[in-house]
Amino acid sequence: MLEDTLEIGGKRIACRLFVGTGKYSSHAVMREVLLAAGADVVTVALRRVDGSVKTENILDYVPQSCTVMINTSGARNAEEAIRIARLARAAGAGNWIKVEVIADSRYLLPDNMETLKATEILVREGFVVFPYMSPDLSMARRMADCGASAVMPLGSPIGTNRGLRTEELVDIMIREISVPIVVDAGLGKPSDACRCMEMGCAAVMVNTAIAVSRNPVEFARAFSMAVKAGRLAWRSGLPEIAGGARASSPLTGFLRDTE
Amino acid sequence: MRVRINGREEALPDSVTTLQELVRDRGLVPEHIVIEVNLQVIFRDDWPKVSLRDEDRIEIVSFVGGG
Numbered sequence: 001m002l003e004d005t006l007e008i009g010g011k012r013i014a015c016r017l018f019v020g021t022g023k024y025s026s027h028a029v030m031r032e033v034l035l036a037a038g039a040d041v042v043t044v045a046l047r048r049v050d051g052s053v054k055t056e057n058i059l060d061y062v063p064q065s066c067t068v069m070i071n072t073s074g075a076r077n078a079e080e081a082i083r084i085a086r087l088a089r090a091a092g093a094g095n096w097i098k099v100e101v102i103a104d105s106r107y108l109l110p111d112n113m114e115t116l117k118a119t120e121i122l123v124r125e126g127f128v129v130f131p132y133m134s135p136d137l138s139m140a141r142r143m144a145d146c147g148a149s150a151v152m153p154l155g156s157p158i159g160t161n162r163g164l165r166t167e168e169l170v171d172i173m174i175r176e177i178s179v180p181i182v183v184d185a186g187l188g189k190p191s192d193a194c195r196c197m198e199m200g201c202a203a204v205m206v207n208t209a210i211a212v213s214r215n216p217v218e219f220a221r222a223f224s225m226a227v228k229a230g231r232l233a234w235r236s237g238l239p240e241i242a243g244g245a246r247a248s249s250p251l252t253g254f255l256r257d258t259e
Numbered sequence: 260m261r262v263r264i265n266g267r268e269e270a271l272p273d274s275v276t277t278l279q280e281l282v283r284d285r286g287l288v289p290e291h292i293v294i295e296v297n298l299q300v301i302f303r304d305d306w307p308k309v310s311l312r313d314e315d316r317i318e319i320v321s322f323v324g325g326g
Contacts, residue, residue: 020326030324045325048265048318049292057291058322071325083298087320090300091293158326185326207326 004235006180006202008149009096009128011067015040016197017227018069018182020207024216027061033210034063037220042066043098043205045073046084046091059093069096069130076103078117085122097122098152098184100132108158112139116146123147132184135169137176144179151177152184152205155196159208161188164195174200190219190226197230198238262315271311279306281317292321 006013018041024030034042042062062068070088075081078101085097099122101114112133119131128149133139135153143151153170156162163186164170174181180202187193193204206223213219260271275284278301282289294301295318301309311317 021324022326024324027324043326044322046293046320047323049287049321057288058324070322073325083295086300087293087295087318090302091320091322093322205326 004231008180011040013040013067013203014038015224015227016203016231017193017224018043018184018203018205019210019220020205021058021062022207023211027056027058029216030058030211031061031063032217033220034066036217037210037224039063039066041069041096041203043069043071043207044093045071046088047074067096068093069098070094071098071100071132072118073100073102075099075101075118077101077111078114078121081114081118082121085118085127086125089127095126096128096130098130098132110134110154112136115139116142119143119148120146130182135166135173137169137172140173140177140181144177148179150180150182150202152182154185155183155192156186158185160186161209162186163188163192167195167199170196170201171199190222193223194226194230194233197227198233200234203227260311260313262311262313262317264317265319276310277307278309278311278317281311282306285319287319292319294319 015038017037019034019037019039020043021030070093072081072084075084081099081101089095099115099118101111102108103111110132115131115133119129122129123146130150130152131143131148132152140151155164155166182203182205183196183201184205187204187206188209196204210216210220262271275281289303297316
């Protein structure tokens, strides 16, 4: 098959597993995970420095070949998300932004309206914007119309490992939305990621499941293989699902007398 | 001089009058941080030129792991 890269914001992305950098036991383990996954896109957050002197910069542990996407986590409205994006760009972290606006602290579900507002403004300011959203066709359409480079519907609430609970809605988005669909949040195991890719998602994003597994490096490798398998399956064309049985072996030449 | 740093009010020593001096005073690694003064991002090259004033609101942030 021909080369199968995802082109976004002028970059060619070979690895369709985006990996988050949170919750690892050390920066060194995180780096091993990114290498094992072969990650091309990784997310990083921005926070106030605490009083202690920092001697390590997490970005030094991200392989050079990766594109860093800053998330706006912690933002409760569009204004705060925009502020974080501008700070990140000023820090030299590039212009890829995952807009994450969350006003709900129990389920961490995104505020689609504020996300749309931030997306619109950040696109105008030259950012490559990936809005994290609750799967909703109209909202995704508006986000794509105002220049989002992709949309990131959630599979289930952040960090739950519950898998793709929003399948029907994501499936509709894949069929109807012109920009790439990247399922983010809640994917708990490689088969969840594989399912997303078989459906035709452009990529998936995983953090918690990998970071909290007993062997994050090997689990990252498993996720990466699952994403590749799902993608290849989708490109090959999934067969239709039949109601009744259809024999795989010939229905002639049986070892019995004809009646 | 009294300023607000990362949401907390603090008194700065007399030796600290610019952003550059604040960074040095705190022992922060310039390459690892980004600073905003009164909601305006200040680029590293401009830190020596930015004089701090009473009641300035300063945000000092850095990158951390996240999904």
